[in-house]
Amino acid sequence: MAVEDRVKCACGEEASEAELLARLDGVIQEYRNKPGALIPVLQIAQGIFGYLPEVALKRIALGLNKSYSEVAGVVSFYSFFSTTPRGKHLIRVCLGTACYVRGGKRVLDTLKQKLRIDVGQTTEDRQFTLEVARCFGACGLAPAIMIDEEVHHRVKPNRLDLVLAKYRNGEAPVEKKRRS
Numbered sequence: 722m723a724v725e726d727r728v729k730c731a732c733g734e735e736a737s738e739a740e741l742l743a744r745l746d747g748v749i750q751e752y753r754n755k756p757g758a759l760i761p762v763l764q765i766a767q768g769i770f771g772y773l774p775e776v777a778l779k780r781i782a783l784g785l786n787k788s789y790s791e792v793a794g795v796v797s798f799y800s801f802f803s804t805t806p807r808g809k810h811l812i813r814v815c816l817g818t819a820c821y822v823r824g825g826k827r828v829l830d831t832l833k834q835k836l837r838i839d840v841g842q843t844t845e846d847r848q849f850t851l852e853v854a855r856c857f858g859a860c861g862l863a864p865a866i867m868i869d870e871e872v873h874h875r876v877k878p879n880r881l882d883l884v885l886a887k888y889r890n891g892e893a894p895v896e897k898k899r900r901s
Contacts, residue, residue, distance in 0.1 A: 745765075745766050745770075748762055762781055763802060773796055778793055805841075808848050808849040812866060813853065813866065828866060840852060849888070866884075868884070
């Protein structure tokens with residue numbers, strides 16, 4: 722991508738790659754001499770870019786005086802990190818035992834068909850990313866899916882269009898702020 726190209730960062734603003742890298746440089750500078758800085762820097766970088774592009778990983782490795790393979794190894798080890806752009810909404814389908822037995826696999830297959838993506842992929846319009854999870858702790862209400870931070874219980878494949886429409890139309894619940 723050329724420096725002049727404008728991209729949407731994770732915060733929704735338009736910024737050039739150079740501007741995003743400048744933000745990352747500030748974070749690296751702040752954490753450079755702190756022990757255990759790699760994971761926090763990676764988390765913040767993913768917040769800046771929406772994912773962890775190779776250019777950011779190289780910048781982090783250089784800035785924290787780590788090998789690229791160490792940085793990439795940490796990213797590939799933790800499922801929280803993504804090296805591909807994620808959608809605006811993250812859909813996780815529970816395939817724990819209760820959800821699987823009660824139709825979680827059918828829910829997953831239906832989502833794959835409706836979204837025209839496979840697990841780990843993002844829709845072309847960058848609205849949805851599809852992942853699999855093992856348990857949300859809602860076994861009695863299986864099958865369950867989680868979209869962003871909201872758990873949907875007793876999900877039926879033939880009702881998924883209604884659930885997805887709320888997120889496409891911006892009617893989904895806004896994340897609630899925790900009280901202190």
